[in-house]
Amino acid sequence: MDVYRELHRRSIADPEAFWAEAAKAVTWDRDPVRVLDSDRPPFHRWFPDARINTCRNALDRHVEAGHGARTALIHDSPVTGSKSSLTYTELLDLTARFAGVLRGLGVDRGDRVIISMPMVPQAVVAMLACARLGAAHSVVFGGFAAKELAVRIDDARPKVVVSASCGIEAGRVVPYQPMLDEALRLARHTPERCVILQRPQAPADLTDRDLDWDEAMAAAEPADCVAVAATDPLYILYTSGTTGRPKGVVRDNGGHAVALAWSMRHVYGIGPGDVWWAASDIGWVVGHSYIVYAPLITGATTVVYEGKPVGTPDAGAFWRVIAEHGVKALFTAPTAIRAIKKQDPDAALLARHDLSGLRSLFLAGERLDTGTYSWATHVLGVPVVDNWWQTETGWPITAVPRGVGGVDVRPGSPGVPMPGYDLRVLDPSGHECAPGQDGAVTLRLPLPPGTLPTLWEDDERYVASYLSAYPGHYLTGDGGHVDEDGYVFVTGRTDDVVNVAGHRLSTGVMEEVVAAHPDVAECAVIAVRDELKGQVPRALVVLKSGADTTPERLEREIVAEVRGQVGAVASLKQVTVVPALPKTRSGKILRAAMRDIADGHDTPTPATVEDPAVLHALRRTLRPED
Ligand code: COA
Ligand code: AMP
Numbered sequence: 001m002d003v004y005r006e007l008h009r010r011s012i013a014d015p016e017a018f019w020a021e022a023a024k025a026v027t028w029d030r031d032p033v034r035v036l037d038s039d040r041p042p043f044h045r046w047f048p049d050a051r052i053n054t055c056r057n058a059l060d061r062h063v064e065a066g067h068g069a070r071t072a073l074i075h076d077s078p079v080t081g082s083k084s085s086l087t088y089t090e091l092l093d094l095t096a097r098f099a100g101v102l103r104g105l106g107v108d109r110g111d112r113v114i115i116s117m118p119m120v121p122q123a124v125v126a127m128l129a130c131a132r133l134g135a136a137h138s139v140v141f142g143g144f145a146a147k148e149l150a151v152r153i154d155d156a157r158p159k160v161v162v163s164a165s166c167g168i169e170a171g172r173v174v175p176y177q178p179m180l181d182e183a184l185r186l187a188r189h190t191p192e193r194c195v196i197l198q199r200p201q202a203p204a205d206l207t208d209r210d211l212d213w214d215e216a217m218a219a220a221e222p223a224d225c226v227a228v229a230a231t232d233p234l235y236i237l238y239t240s241g242t243t244g245r246p247k248g249v250v251r252d253n254g255g256h257a258v259a260l261a262w263s264m265r266h267v268y269g270i271g272p273g274d275v276w277w278a279a280s281d282i283g284w285v286v287g288h289s290y291i292v293y294a295p296l297i298t299g300a301t302t303v304v305y306e307g308k309p310v311g312t313p314d315a316g317a318f319w320r321v322i323a324e325h326g327v328k329a330l331f332t333a334p335t336a337i338r339a340i341k342k343q344d345p346d347a348a349l350l351a352r353h354d355l356s357g358l359r360s361l362f363l364a365g366e367r368l369d370t371g372t373y374s375w376a377t378h379v380l381g382v383p384v385v386d387n388w389w390q391t392e393t394g395w396p397i398t399a400v401p402r403g404v405g406g407v408d409v410r411p412g413s414p415g416v417p418m419p420g421y422d423l424r425v426l427d428p429s430g431h432e433c434a435p436g437q438d439g440a441v442t443l444r445l446p447l448p449p450g451t452l453p454t455l456w457e458d459d460e461r462y463v464a465s466y467l468s469a470y471p472g473h474y475l476t477g478d479g480g481h482v483d484e485d486g487y488v489f490v491t492g493r494t495d496d497v498v499n500v501a502g503h504r505l506s507t508g509v510m511e512e513v514v515a516a517h518p519d520v521a522e523c524a525v526i527a528v529r530d531e532l533k534g535q536v537p538r539a540l541v542v543l544k545s546g547a548d549t550t551p552e553r554l555e556r557e558i559v560a561e562v563r564g565q566v567g568a569v570a571s572l573k574q575v576t577v578v579p580a581l582p583k584t585r586s587g588k589i590l591r592a593a594m595r596d597i598a599d600g601h602d603t604p605t606p607a608t609v610e611d612p613a614v615l616h617a618l619r620r621t622l623r624p625e626d
Helices: 002-013 015-025 054-067 088-104 121-133 146-156 177-186 213-218 254-266 285-298 317-325 334-343 348-352 370-380 459-467 507-515 551-565 591-599 612-622
Strands: 071-077 082-087 112-116 136-139 160-164 166-169 172-175 193-197 210-212 233-239 247-252 275-278 301-305 329-332 360-363 384-386 422-426 439-444 473-482 488-493 497-500 503-506 520-530 534-543 574-577
Touching: 002 015, 015 254, 054 088, 054 121, 054 254, 054 285, 071 088, 071 121, 071 317, 082 088, 088 121, 088 213, 112 121, 112 146, 121 136, 121 160, 121 233, 121 285, 121 301, 136 146, 146 177, 146 233, 160 177, 172 177, 193 213, 210 213, 233 285, 247 254, 254 285, 275 285, 275 317, 285 301, 301 317, 317 329, 317 348, 329 334, 334 360, 334 370, 334 534, 360 370, 370 384, 422 473, 459 473, 488 497, 497 520, 497 534, 503 507, 507 520, 507 534, 507 551, 520 591, 534 551, 551 574, 591 612
Parallel strands: 071 301, 112 136, 112 160, 136 233, 160 193, 193 210, 275 301, 275 329, 329 360, 360 384, 534 574
Antiparallel strands: 071 082, 166 172, 233 247, 422 439, 439 473, 473 488, 497 503, 520 534
16 A cells, blocks of 8 residues: 555645656657646646647557557457457558548548447547547447437537447447438538448448548548647547536547556556457547557557447356457446346356456446445456546546555445545535545546546536536535545435446436426436446426326336437436425425435435425335335
8 A cells, every 4th residue: 555655645746747757658749848737727737838649649659669460459249240350550550541531521630520430440440530630539429319419519510420320239220320310400510521331230321411431441541640739639528417418528638648548557457468348338438548548558459349248149248258359457337247247146157268367357437336346356256446437537536556556445445546636525615524424525626637627618617517616626526435544435426417327417418308298397307226227317207287198108208208319328217207396495406305315315304395295205206115
């Protein structure tokens, strides 16, 4: 623990010295002289005078160093029955050519490109090609509905959209073209062109607007790296906030590369040539950081998996991939492990595979329950490391740093703060909580490199959302405490963000859809516990007087509407009619109290409640077993 403690102490006492040292792990076009610019508080910018290209760090420099023959990417796709791999030279060649395609379409430094693709190598190529040109990509998860894609198109105003003709979910083909057409119909902004990867499972009918990926690539001239300011945006990733409007988290180039290089080695213990697998989706931050950028910046091999933990074809799929490709460390969400455990509780399918190369299992994205932790530890026989972070931070706030050593896993805790994160748990009046006492988990500014410098074209919202509650501190939106030894415990969100199977969604977005139903007078969508997905949303609705419907019909209609407007991934399946929603005397819905009840906490009835009987009735509805 001493080595870690000293490392963390140095990073907080002298962040500039710490990160200047870490910055040596990346290749700069102009070396940083100044490390941190704090001239415009509360904004902070890392490496303000440096120049860099992230794609060059991920690809070119490894080829130039003689490692071109090393495998960069393994694509394993049980849903299409295919496996393939690309060396660093091959991935560089494809990326340079696709950068040429984008350049031919007028994409330049500072432009935006929206990428909506399934888990195929071309998705990684498209992201890296944007980085190569200094254009910011914004990847939109394929499980979102057209409306959500439209909102992102309007906010990012991309010059080009890159998509595929379809995605493949276990057992069904999901055509992307109708969704893209609908999104472009709904959006006010019109991108100039769309590049579509045709997949044989469901080719799309291309229009004049569209370019066929293969044809465009065949005709393309490779484009070289464009050196950009370290502070230029590498990407925008939209994430759910508490309102219906997603937040465009901005990631810079320089700080991001430095932080990811540091984390890959020190948190995840992965070096050049190691095979690493983050079983997530490129639509989420885990996919950005740990499927694409961190492993490639490190010179490791990244596994891109197009499948599920179960059903493609069975609960042994993860073990097969680990054994077949010699995976040294797996990163996934606890939900995936719960799904495997449910189908194969004795891990009988694991015995068929040689997992001797696996050194660690990393879990993040949602709370890790002790049952899942113990099961995974028992069946795998390797350290199971919980790590806590969010889209905004881009890399772990807390973890057990496997590459530093000397820090033990403490079940129930996602570890200790990583360098640069000055974590403080604050009470409502802004005082620091004593060890063991729950409060708001905050991070004292400046945040370390790699974290969000702001929200896309919205400094005001950035400050209002994250920096206003406790001046000088970043509000994570999670509650929790720190124990006597410095281990952090995260109890859950203190706002209306819900975590469904490790996917972050906003109950506000779903409420907008539910409230629009003609029979609904008012509603609330809250997160309730779920054995498999951790949390699932549940809608509570009050009917308009005289509404002519049945609970079954209402549920059917609302479920279909949320699926159609937010996306299948929202997994809203339960709609409950209640006589009233608990409110304060001033008429505000008591969301926090409802969250607590749904979570099983026995918090006292808030003093501001208008009618305690409504709250008690709700408790009986949400927790009939009590
Ligand atoms: N494109 C289109 N639809 C998608 C999609 C995509 N990229 N991803 C998910 N969906 C759909 C699914 O098909 C499903 O539709 P259905 O309601 O018709 O079955 C719905 O969205 C919910 O998907 P999912 O959350 O994946 O649930 P599931 O029931 O299909 O599978 C698990 C359950 C546990 C196997 C799955 O949730 C899982 O793999 N979880 C791990 C999550 C993870 O890795 N998160 C990353 C954060 S680190
Ligand atoms: P996302 O931005 O999608 O990565 O979601 C971030 C949120 O997921 C956090 O604010 C937490 O609420 C939750 N989360 C992520 N990792 C963990 C973890 N290891 N333990 C508990 N909650 C987590």
